[in-house]
Amino acid sequence: MSAAETPTAAAPHPYVISPGPHVRVEESTAQIMWWVNGALAPAAIWGVIVFGPNALAVVLAAIAGALAAEWAVARALERRVTLHDGSAVCTGLLLAMTLPPAVPWWTAALGSIFAIVFGKAIFGGLGYNLFNPALIGRAFMLATFPVAMTAGWIAPQPWFAVPVDAITTATPLAVLREQGLPQALQLAASPGGPYAGLALGLRPGSIGEVSVLLIALGAGALLARRIITLTIPLSIFSGVALTTAFSGALTLHLLSGGLWLGAFFMATDYVTSPVTRNGKIVFGLIIGALTGIIRLYGGYPEGICYAILLANTLVPALNTWFRPRRTMLAGTPS
Numbered sequence: 001m002s003a004a005e006t007p008t009a010a011a012p013h014p015y016v017i018s019p020g021p022h023v024r025v026e027e028s029t030a031q032i033m034w035w036v037n038g039a040l041a042p043a044a045i046w047g048v049i050v051f052g053p054n055a056l057a058v059v060l061a062a063i064a065g066a067l068a069a070e071w072a073v074a075r076a077l078e079r080r081v082t083l084h085d086g087s088a089v090c091t092g093l094l095l096a097m098t099l100p101p102a103v104p105w106w107t108a109a110l111g112s113i114f115a116i117v118f119g120k121a122i123f124g125g126l127g128y129n130l131f132n133p134a135l136i137g138r139a140f141m142l143a144t145f146p147v148a149m150t151a152g153w154i155a156p157q158p159w160f161a162v163p164v165d166a167i168t169t170a171t172p173l174a175v176l177r178e179q180g181l182p183q184a185l186q187l188a189a190s191p192g193g194p195y196a197g198l199a200l201g202l203r204p205g206s207i208g209e210v211s212v213l214l215i216a217l218g219a220g221a222l223l224a225r226r227i228i229t230l231t232i233p234l235s236i237f238s239g240v241a242l243t244t245a246f247s248g249a250l251t252l253h254l255l256s257g258g259l260w261l262g263a264f265f266m267a268t269d270y271v272t273s274p275v276t277r278n279g280k281i282v283f284g285l286i287i288g289a290l291t292g293i294i295r296l297y298g299g300y301p302e303g304i305c306y307a308i309l310l311a312n313t314l315v316p317a318l319n320t321w322f323r324p325r326r327t328m329l330a331g332t333p334s
Helices: 029-051 053-076 087-097 105-119 133-144 146-151 172-178 181-186 194-200 212-224 231-244 250-255 259-266 277-297 304-312 315-321
Strands: none
Touching: 029 053, 029 087, 029 212, 029 259, 053 087, 053 105, 087 105, 087 133, 087 259, 105 133, 133 146, 133 304, 172 181, 172 250, 181 194, 181 250, 194 212, 194 250, 212 259, 231 250, 231 259, 231 277, 250 259, 259 277, 259 304, 277 304, 277 315
8 A cells, every 4th residue: 555545534435435235326215205295285275275274284393393303302312403405305205194083183283293203213313213203103193083084084074076975984995894895985986986985085095195196296206316216116016915805895995095106106115125126025024914904804995004004113124034135256366
């Protein structure tokens, strides 16, 4: 080593690098987060249009709670405030989109605060969390405000040409469990038929989950930017299909609940999903299978939230089991 290459305090050793993985990308974390927020926006706005002013209050309260918690945690721990990176907005928006539109706005704010503090900050901040923060917030709200979270479903606003007498304050999945497929499809009655109503979002449900079409369009933007891939979402859909294929309501299971929102915007989170392709496939299949099992045999009509959280605990093991294979050139030492 020449004198010019001798490491000093001012110039560290030129051949020492930080631990991997080392991925060079053109977009920063903030850019990715804001792209995700933008992709979520159409479905969130549609949910507000469909369900009215209280849904807007829930969305704004959830985002405000996440921002306030992010700022307070940063100040308390003497860290740099990073509200501009969009991660707190993403957590609040995702949480709001999983909530019934009639929950009190202040419960959404508390859920976001819990999500930031116990789903993100307690692990060390962005990039260190084991679980999806928004789903941690939703699980907290379901345990703390069970009545509001299970009875906060409302019918679409009357300006849509939907037969109001066919709509109850239950979701299609809840009616499917209690009354059967024909009654569940009545909740999505529309001029184009029940399945068109499910795709467009003219039915009771969470604020951001009702329009499969708008969620798919947002996901398409992320796919075009190569921010996400189809590996995990397709694996999730496959797992749901395998477990609900003989239920007689396969299409309803694939188009109802938070399946599309969870598959494209939550399960694909970089931090809480596996890094290898095979790991992602197994991860998605587990989520899909658990979702179908919970819906069919559990006491809760929806299952994607807990399925993702349970699968998050397996990510370290999946990363170990499906390590990338290192290519060895002929003649090189092993």
